[in-house]
Amino acid sequence: MKLMIASDIHGCAPACKALLEAFAASGAERLILLGDILYHGPRNRLPDGYDPRAVISMLSDVSDKLFCVRGNCDTEVDQMVLPFPILSDTALLFVDGRTWFACHGHRSGANPTAGDLPGLPAGSVVLSGHTHIPVLETTEGGLTLLNPGSTSIPKGGFPASYALYEDGSFSVVALSGERIL
Numbered sequence: 367m368k369l370m371i372a373s374d375i376h377g378c379a380p381a382c383k384a385l386l387e388a389f390a391a392s393g394a395e396r397l398i399l400l401g402d403i404l405y406h407g408p409r410n411r412l413p414d415g416y417d418p419r420a421v422i423s424m425l426s427d428v429s430d431k432l433f434c435v436r437g438n439c440d441t442e443v444d445q446m447v448l449p450f451p452i453l454s455d456t457a458l459l460f461v462d463g464r465t466w467f468a469c470h471g472h473r474s475g476a477n478p479t480a481g482d483l484p485g486l487p488a489g490s491v492v493l494s495g496h497t498h499i500p501v502l503e504t505t506e507g508g509l510t511l512l513n514p515g516s517t518s519i520p521k522g523g524f525p526a527s528y529a530l531y532e533d534g535s536f537s538v539v540a541l542s543g544e545r546i547l
Contacts, residue, residue: 367462368393371514372528373470373495376439378413378518379420381526384541385517386424389431392530397428398459400495400514401437403452404444413518415518422447424430433457437495439468462534464489471496471513491536500527500538502547512536 367526370389387399403425404418424431430448436453445453455473459466467487471494486492488508499522500515515527515538525540538547 367395367531369396369398369461369531369532370394370465370528371398371400371493371512371531372517373514374402374437374498374516374518375399375404375421375515376406376410376413376518377404377416377418377421379424380415381413381518381541382421382424384526385528386428386526388539388541388543389428390488394530396431396433398468398493399425399432399434399452400468400493401435401452402439402495403434403448405439405441406519407439408415410519412505425450433459433468435468435470440471461491464491466491466493468493470494497521500524500529500547502529502536502538510536512538514538519542 368408372385372448406412407497426449431451434452435457436455441454457468491510493512498516501511503511514529515524519524520526527540529538537545
């Protein structure tokens with residue numbers, strides 16, 4: 367199984383286009399979006415190419431391949447214009463015999479293991495976005511923490527990025543195609 371994980375598109379049409387081109391080229395079966403799909407929020411600068419309507423159109427074309435959770439910038443109004451569900455704050459997925467907990471990350475802060483997570487067995491995966499900074503690490507308790515960074519407003523000196531899961535392994539990849547983690 368091959369999956370792509372991304373977060374924080376923030377209505378940026380060029381970033382969404384690049385992400386969907388990478389998705390198509392990757393051969394991934396599904397795209398997991400970890401929130402903040404259409405709007406940039408009051409703390410972020412307006413991304414270049416900001417066009418939520420174009421993002422809606424692009425994502426609508428692959429709606430049958432999306433799994434999404436809500437970010438702090440996503441609203442009920444967004445759900446009214448999107449043909450796929452985004453209003454769940456969290457999701458539990460079961461992938462290759464492992465539990466994956468998907469959230470945006472704004473409720474649990476920069477360290478998702480310290481927040482309001484359900485009891486997760488060792489070997490579980492915690493997917494979160496929100497910080498716009500990619501993370502790929504394993505905790506002492508055996509949880510894999512993955513933040514794919516941001517496709518549109520990267521922070522911490524990192525490029526715009528997403529993550530891939532294939533054959534039991536994760537990687538974080540810049541939109542340019544270069545592996546960064």
